[in-house]
Amino acid sequence: MEERKKTQSHRLFNILSPYERRREDENILHHTLFYGLKCFTFGALVVLFLLYLAFMIYKIITDIPIRSTGYDIVDEMNVPDIAICLTSSNSDNIRILRCDLKWTNQTVTRKDNCTDYIIPEVVSLGAHRGSCKIFKANKTIKYTNSNSSLNGLGQIGFYFNIPNISAEETNNIGIASLSIQLTSPDFDPLLYSEQVISYMDKAILSNLQLQWNFVAGMVNYAAVVKFRTIAYKTILPGDVHAIIGLTPNYHTTYFIESDIHYFPFNSKPEGLPNGTSGYFSVAAGTFIQEQTIEHRLFTVFSALASAGAISGVLLDTRKRI
Known part of the structure; x- marks a missing residue:
């Protein structure tokens, strides 16, 4: 009996407070958009990281010593x-x-x-x-x-x-x-x-x-x-x-x-x-x-050092998602 009264009171509160419900819906939407943006950013960083690795491999193979x-x-x-x-x-x-x-x-x-x-x-x-x-x-x-x-x-x-x-x-x-x-x-x-x-x-x-x-x-x-x-x-x-x-x-x-x-x-x-x-x-x-x-300008060690710095950024971004 007591629980039914609380439910009715909550429905009455929602009817009397439409602005509160709208604010809650907007918060959910903003959270969803922000989460999607973070996932997109992480995916873009992963793609860039893979492209960078391919670039470094190419430079190691074609490196001309100074x-x-x-x-x-x-x-x-x-x-x-x-x-x-x-x-x-x-x-x-x-x-x-x-x-x-x-x-x-x-x-x-x-x-x-x-x-x-x-x-x-x-x-x-x-x-x-x-x-x-x-x-x-x-x-x-x-x-x-x-x-x-x-x-x-x-x-x-x-x-x-x-x-x-x-x-x-x-x-x-x-x-x-x-x-x-x-x-x-x-x-x-x-x-x-x-x-x-x-x-x-x-x-x-x-x-x-x-x-x-x-x-x-x-x-x-x-x-x-x-x-x-x-x-x-x-x-x-x-x-x-x-x-x-x-x-x-x-x-x-x-x-x-x-x-x-x-x-x-x-x-x-x-x-x-x-x-x-x-x-x-x-x-x-x-x-x-x-x-x-x-x-040589480009070596495996130099590529790993650069890749390590970028992977650190990726891991930090992943933790924040």
Whole structure:
């Protein structure tokens, strides 16, 4: 009986208060619309998140590394390999009479015929040079910075002889001369084509082929050659470490740039081996080594970091629904 009275009283209240019922209906409608908007926003964020993941996967696959250049001061530098060639293909027309190793402590070691470092085989470089004599120190001697406490090489001088100068000048517009090419003991694509792996290796090989006549040892002249080394650290395609975001397994390509100056012999040079036609020396021009290093912009770790931030927003949005 008491409950029936309450029901009748409630019906009477609704009849007397139409504005209260309308307000309740509006609240329900607003809540439904707001809930639908939150669900739509969450769904849109999920779609955007999936699109972002697809974009990051695409960028990881197609990423082109950027390059940064730095400089490293070293106290020692390896003696480069030196190809000593004639423009003709007759290797008998060239002789290395002596090489002088000048040390930073002002002493000089003279090597007749330079047999300790000139490999006995005559090397053919094909279309570039028919035959060459190769000076290889195999990292047994090093140039050292005069400002350091180390005693090492300061300069290597070469005295050469061309027995048949007139024959060499027959097919040349200039005087008889040698072509000299400096390469790193760690990378010599002219002799070892299998070392050419990366696109930078191919670029350095092309550069070496174009530089053949840049350094010349001329008859009756002294050529002073100063060099500097450049290291390119490239990321090879498919390097898993680099793709993930770990330290890449860098492929290092070494390149040597040379600067050269010529001085004529004086009328009565002293200390030259008998039969000297010309002279050239090779020394380090700087102990500041340039390094160009590649870096990936997009890696798996960077993608996961970004995805983690976005997933945090999604979870927070989901909790609020």
